[in-house]
């Protein structure tokens with residue numbers, strides 16, 4: 402590891418390790434992801450990809466190592482601080498609110514939206530318009546009043562991605578974005594990733610193997 406790698410805007414880990422009892426899920430990972438690019442984290446089942454994501458985004462604490470982003474240490478910071486630093490993420494098992502509508506899911510994804518305001522029906526018009534913009538962008542705006550549980554799995558992944566985009570992250574970590582999604586929607590997700598990357602967003606995606614339509 403050289404000083405070169407932890408300067409600049411890149412997201413990097415140095416010797417990051419996470420154990421669960423006797424299982425070493427992440428073993429001294431030293432990785433630098435290129436800012437402004439589409440990066441991949443490839444490995445078979447159980448190789449530690451999700452644990453790596455959880456460590457980087459502050460959802461679990463690594464046992465040792467360093468995580469830096471834009472030249473600053475982010476390891477040990479809580480998830481909302483890391484999110485505010487510009488790193489957004491999706492989950493391997495989609496995290497959405499199944500009984501809320503598609504639009505409501507996006508409005509609760511925004512930290513400036515108070516749940517009480519949402520429940521009482523008083524929405525921030527600017528946030529609602531922004532949410533509709535992302536729904537159009539990911540191609541599910543026609544479903545805005547549909548309860549999220551009635552979406553196909555691929556559509557739920559697109560909804561989750563729109564929720565991540567509501568946070569305006571500059572780096573987006575996608576855990577198995579193609580997993581369990583039908584080929585047509587994989588194509589749409591891949592196209593979105595390429596377009597958003599061309600607009601300046603950095604991506605880090607996990608997969609079990611190389612996915613042709615990526616990058």
Ligand SMILES: Nc1ncnc2c1ncn2[C@@H]1O[C@H](COP(=O)(O)OP(=O)(O)OP(=O)(O)O)[C@@H](O)[C@H]1O
Pocket residue numbers: 421424425426444445446447448449450451452453493609
């Ligand atoms: N919370 C946990 N408690 C105990 N063991 C865990 C926990 N999370 C993950 N593990 C173990 O850590 C190892 C890495 O799991 P992880 O889910 O990070 O792998 P992965 O590469 O994301 O796998 P997949 O491709 O199936 O998503 C596995 O052996 C798993 O059983």
Ligand SMILES: [Mg+2]
Pocket residue numbers: 450451452493576
């Ligand atoms: Mg995983």
